[in-house]
Amino acid sequence: MTLNVAVQMDPIARINIRGDSTFALLLEAQKRGHGLSYYTPDKLSLVGDELVAPVQLLTVRDEPGNHFTLGEPRREPLNAFDVILLRQDPPFDLAYITSTHFLERLQPRTLVVNDPVAVRNAPEKLFVMDFPHLMPPTLISRDLDEINAFRDAHGPVVMKPLHGFGGAAVFRVMPQDMNFGSLFDMFSVTFKEPWVIQRFLPEVKKGDKRIILVDGEFAGAVNRVPAADDLRSNMVRGGAATATELTDREREICTTIGPALRERGLIFVGIDVIDDYLTEINVTSPTGIRAVAKLGGPDVAAKIWDVIESKRASKKA
Numbered sequence: 001m002t003l004n005v006a007v008q009m010d011p012i013a014r015i016n017i018r019g020d021s022t023f024a025l026l027l028e029a030q031k032r033g034h035g036l037s038y039y040t041p042d043k044l045s046l047v048g049d050e051l052v053a054p055v056q057l058l059t060v061r062d063e064p065g066n067h068f069t070l071g072e073p074r075r076e077p078l079n080a081f082d083v084i085l086l087r088q089d090p091p092f093d094l095a096y097i098t099s100t101h102f103l104e105r106l107q108p109r110t111l112v113v114n115d116p117v118a119v120r121n122a123p124e125k126l127f128v129m130d131f132p133h134l135m136p137p138t139l140i141s142r143d144l145d146e147i148n149a150f151r152d153a154h155g156p157v158v159m160k161p162l163h164g165f166g167g168a169a170v171f172r173v174m175p176q177d178m179n180f181g182s183l184f185d186m187f188s189v190t191f192k193e194p195w196v197i198q199r200f201l202p203e204v205k206k207g208d209k210r211i212i213l214v215d216g217e218f219a220g221a222v223n224r225v226p227a228a229d230d231l232r233s234n235m236v237r238g239g240a241a242t243a244t245e246l247t248d249r250e251r252e253i254c255t256t257i258g259p260a261l262r263e264r265g266l267i268f269v270g271i272d273v274i275d276d277y278l279t280e281i282n283v284t285s286p287t288g289i290r291a292v293a294k295l296g297g298p299d300v301a302a303k304i305w306d307v308i309e310s311k312r313a314s315k316k317a
């Protein structure tokens with residue numbers, strides 16, 4: 001079975017193909033003979049009840065500097081596609097939310113991966129609060145009294161914006177930290193939404209594990225160790241990817257949350273685990289496929305396409 005696939009992503013000219021999971025998905029799709037078309041999120045138009053975009057045929061090559069060829073734009077209704085890959089990167093803002101409202105209209109005729117309704121309803125640091133028993137103690141608030149009470153109870157904490165990504169504005173705050181007052185003021189002005197205040201996990205120095213789940217099942221993992229002088233393990237912040245195995249507790253985390261992911265049509269999900277504590281469930285545009293493969297792990301892209309193909313096959317049958 002070959003599928004007619006369109007990818008909604010940020011400009012393909014700018015990606016780093018060595019680390020980009022979307023690119024890994026595109027290479028695998030092409031290898032399987034699926035047709036690939038491309039558009040960026042700003043090109044979506046809702047014309048009456050029809051969602052259209054000037055899509056371009058896409059060919060990909062695993063060669064840095066020469067990784068893609070695009071055809072001429074042609075205006076297409078998006079429900080002409082079997083599959084839309086929603087691979088738009090955060091920020092998870094109103095533009096992103098609008099995208100999910102647009103794409104929702106294509107279902108069920110077109111399979112959108114991940115399901116845009118679920119993506120909209122599962123902001124990564126909020127959805128995870130459905131599983132408090134798997135998490136470090138966590139508060140989501142911008143109320144000073146509430147934050148101070150939490151700090152009194154838990155000692156050192158991490159403070160980070162609720163819809164932050166890529167390690168931006170993640171701070172450790174110590175008890176009696178003299179910077180806290182200013183940090184509070186700065187967060188108040190900078191971030192309109194409440195913030196995440198979370199018990200600081202010192203074992204982060206050993207790494208923050210990215211575990212990939214495909215259709216609710218474990219599919220691969222990579223550990224990311226922060227640079228010596230940084231709290232943040234994000235690879236964009238200099239975190240080093242290393243090979244890893246799952247602990248028993250991590251397996252338990254996967255089996256606990258797996259059904260909730262599968263139920264919601266969250267086919268490709270990346271969770272973050274520090275010291276056996278779940279901190280994030282990434283559903284917008286998770287990464288890690290290429291890092292897992294490079295370290296000798298499983299072929300996550302192949303698993304994702306196996307799932308998409310079987311979902312399409314059962315729909316058509």
Ligand SMILES: Nc1ncnc2c1ncn2[C@@H]1O[C@H](COP(=O)(O)OP(=O)(O)O)[C@@H](O)[C@H]1O
Pocket residue numbers: 136158160164165166167168170198199200201202204208226231232233234272274279280
């Ligand atoms: N509770 C915590 N304890 C220790 N380190 C943390 C904690 N929360 C976040 N970090 C560090 O900050 C990094 C980024 O935080 P994260 O919550 O994953 O947000 P982002 O969405 O920006 O990746 C993590 O990879 C980790 O290195």
Ligand SMILES: [Mg+2]
Pocket residue numbers: 166167234272280
């Ligand atoms: Mg993270």
